[in-house]
Amino acid sequence: MREKFIEFRNVSFRYGDEQPWVLENVSFEIYKDEWVAIIGHNGSGKSTIAKLMNGLLYPQEGEIIINGLPVNDQHVWEVRRQVGMVFQNPDNQFVGTTVQDDVAFGMENRGVPREEMTKRIGEVLKAVRMEDYLLTEPHRLSGGQKQRVAIASVLAINPNVLILDEATAMLDPRGRKEIMQTVADIQAKNEISLITITHDLQEVVQAERVIVMNAGKVWDEATPREIFTKKDELREIGLDVPFIALLADELKHNDVSIINEPLNHGELLEELWTLHSKM
């Protein structure tokens, strides 16, 4: 059994006493080294979950445990060191006047000595393939490059969890691909749990497990493959299904026998060309 890293225990949250509950009795666990995608319609509470995970917000009810530490005033700084977060807007999270200053920001906050900072900056910028932009100012970078710097900034403090809250939403397809490639690389090389909050189905497919949120509640928790078999239900709660899954469904309706639910072109192709041998 893998080691638990993040645990939500019956968490309920609202933004104010008069406001409606945004999260109701949410419980789930995320394990070490796991890649989890969180999906759900707009306003279903995904970003709120992310902010609860690193103590930007505290729940009114229930408990959140990060690596054995309850998230509260006492542990919040340690929790924030362990849980790094990349937000949606590339511009509004770039603090430094140059790439290296931005990467340094989180380390400066923690009083990391200067020599170590310089070393770390080199390492993490290399990890996101931005090592040639050390002194570049943010307005000379593309959105995708800025997001890669944001990821590097978070990696610089050696977090155990990396949360991407729609970090690719404002990027073009190429920028998205770059980011997802970068993150997949990082996850493969480091012991790091990855949480991607997204509307992009391609990102969902890459995850090991999906948590589906609906109106502040956990609606379902399963592998991407299992999730995408529930096409009609997903559509009812305002979510899309990848084109390939739809196509496979359509084929099934037309009596083409498809056994494994395909998630991408390659898998569908596999199903189709081996079709004859299965009959």
Add this chain to the structure above:
Amino acid sequence: MNNMMIIGQYVPGNSLVHRLDPRMKITIIFLFVIFVFFANNVASYSILTVFAIITTAVTRIPFRFILKGLTPVWFLIIFTFILHLIVTKEGTVLFELLGFKLYTGALIQGFAISLRFFLLILITSLLTLTTTPIEITDAIEDMLHPLKKIKFPVHELALMMSISLRFIPTLLQETDKISKAQASRGVDFRTGPIKERLKAVVPLLVPLFVSAFKRAEELAMAMEARGYQGGEGRSKLRQLKIERIDIFVLSLFILVIAGLFLTRNY
């Protein structure tokens, strides 16, 4: 978008003046501004002028850049000169025209004051021409450090300045985008009576403000998520260090000032 505007006045370079510690530059300029007022004869003015011109030459910044930066003040310099010609009534009369008498004293006075003015502007503009805004910010933070004792928010002020610097280009790009969007809806910023043009600015400013507030909120969130808890216990990546060259330049400057005091009239 105009690039010059984005990077401010700074002209990248690798000259001695560029490489000088920004604190040293600020100190020297500050002292220069004071000592200019001690010059009172040809020799002392010459010393300061030669110093200013050599410094300018060392920066290797094309002279036209510097002159361009001075355009708004040329008018003031000339105005001061003419004013002195009219009001000063010392020395002998040089010539008389339609009842107006030009005195030698007026000519000398006017010239001296305009020169003083020119030197002040030239030297101070060299600071922004050879120092990046962020270096200036670092220097200010460092030099104001003692004020921390009386609870002056030095770190916060410096952070505010650096974040403003970081966001100026972003907001300029955004202004450009919004004004294009509004122009495509028929808003006219460039022609028409001034009142109409002012009115046209409103649909530009409102979205700009709304977005700036949103940015501020998100930035604060991002900073907090990255462990920002104020200036206490922070380390710094950018560090200022006084090198041998700084000491050398300071000594040189002290010699110049000594020269000034030796030659001026008492």
